[in-house]
């Protein structure tokens with residue numbers, strides 16, 4: 001079974017404002033509400049691509065109820081721990097001349113609730129896939145993903161991590177199957193500027209040396225680069241289209257990559273489906289549909305650099 005983990009889900013409130021200004025009332029001319037959080041987005045795209053999976057994590061309060069109900073309505077399987085204190089965050093995504101995001105902190109998680117979550121992780125078995133995505137509530141320790149990986153290290157479980165900074169760096173010693181920072185996150189982790197493909201490859205390889213098996217660097221409209229466990233390097237082109245809402249493009253890429261890999265056992269095909277899924281989401285108001293992803297797949301060119 002595939003499990004996605006969203007320790008800090010969100011309601012994504014996506015609004016369109018002609019011109020965003022601070023210190024004023026801004027009137028919205030379009031608004032949407034979606035169940036969000038990186039792992040939940042991965043769950044939704046995996047399901048669209050026919051990959052059965054279960055979404056895990058924490059929810060709380062009336063916003064948490066919205067998440068659970070939305071997943072049920074979408075026929076998605078989930079096993080969230082309901083926590084007592086605080087509420088599942090509401091993340092505001094403003095589409096104006098630029099995209100501006102305001103992401104909340106998330107609820108308080110008690111020791112007991114964390115242990116309840118670990119009990120769910122204890123049930124995973126050999127052959128399962130575990131996808132750890134996004135930030136964690138601010139009350140939790142940034143070694144949390146590391147602790148989860150340590151828990152499953154004796155089982156034959158492929159772990160994918162889509163996180164940033166220490167949350168990601170701390171897990172590398174447990175050799176995650178795949179990590180997917182974007183180019184900005186990669187630059188931030190090494191405190192460098194990335195000025196060329198060579199720079200991106202150099203630092204992606206560093207993450208591999210530090211333990212990741214495969215490193216996928218997404219670069220928005222500039223495509224993606226994959227350094228594989230065999231040290232092959234693939235560059236992906238992007239599909240053409242008009243960006244509507246790029247929130248979740250990276251999560252769609254992770255889901256497409258895993259679905260493509262499971263289907264073909266080929267990194268090239270995984271990257272192709274990942275890029276098509278990311279693009280299809282960027283060109284949609286909500287996450288991509290299966291039909292749209294299928295339409296874009298043939299547009300994606302994969303070049304082997306090494």
Ligand SMILES: Nc1ncnc2c1ncn2[C@@H]1O[C@H](COP(=O)(O)OP(=O)(O)OP(=O)(O)O)[C@@H](O)[C@H]1O
Nearest residue numbers: 182218219220221223238248249250251275278279
């Ligand atoms: N404007 C675009 N045009 C075509 N493809 C795109 C575009 N934006 C994103 N994609 C595709 O989706 C992939 C992931 O996008 P991106 O790098 O923006 O992820 P991200 O920064 O993790 O996004 P998010 O955090 O919003 O989920 C890209 O590598 C690319 O293949």
Ligand SMILES: O=P(O)(O)OC[C@@]1(O)O[C@H](CO)[C@@H](O)[C@@H]1O
Nearest residue numbers: 010036037038091103134135248
């Ligand atoms: O604050 P985090 O956990 O890093 O990111 C959360 C988030 O921005 O990521 C998703 C898009 O990737 C959104 O659905 C959600 O609001």
